[in-house]
Amino acid sequence: MTRDDAVRFIALRSLGNFLLLFSIYGVIATFGPSLVVEGRYRIAQVRGVNYSVASASESREESTPVIKQPGFGEVLAGSTEQILVPQDTDFSIVIPKIGASAKIFPNLDPQNELEFLPYLQKGVAHAKGTVFPGMNGNVYLFAHSTDNWWNVGRYNAIFYLLKDVAVGDEIVVFFEDRRYEYVVDRTVIADPSEVSYLVDSQKKDKEELILQTCWPPGTTWKRLFVIAKPKVSE
16 A cells, blocks of 8 residues: 555545544434433333422422422432422423423414524423413413424423323423313324414313424424313312
């Protein structure tokens, strides 16, 4: 091998290693948050971790052994019985089945990406024009949306695990220091053009909670809707 051949070989190998490392970094940066959420959830399932939801008053008591969002520490070595508190009792959502707790940002236009995308880095969006908890109509919440698949990692993965929420699971929404409990009634996978849950929001004589995310997870091809009804007191 001549000196020029050796130089070309080293240059090509260095370029190949760089591209490989760059690809690995891109995958981690893009799908890392979702993979972390998925891994934490699966470990919690194996350990048999159960989550319950604290009331608004309990969330203010410093002595109450509660957590706002379970991390790997709580999942790996914590108690198998854990209490989730709302991020903000003014407006937030807690889903005990998947150990999710997030702040909700109200009145964001779901048709205006420039408006809602920055908030999806921090929590869940409430669709402008839809109702609030306790009112007749659709309470429409959305998260983990993105403009392109390579931007998935930029946004909060709080709704990534909606795929694991099933009929009968509990969802709790805190609004203006009041607790509203819902039970999942059905799930729907639809095209992005499905807007009836938005436009018909205030045309109902009953309340429904609509949670929307992208489907399959990490894409923008379809929409997954988790639809819940107010829990009936026993």
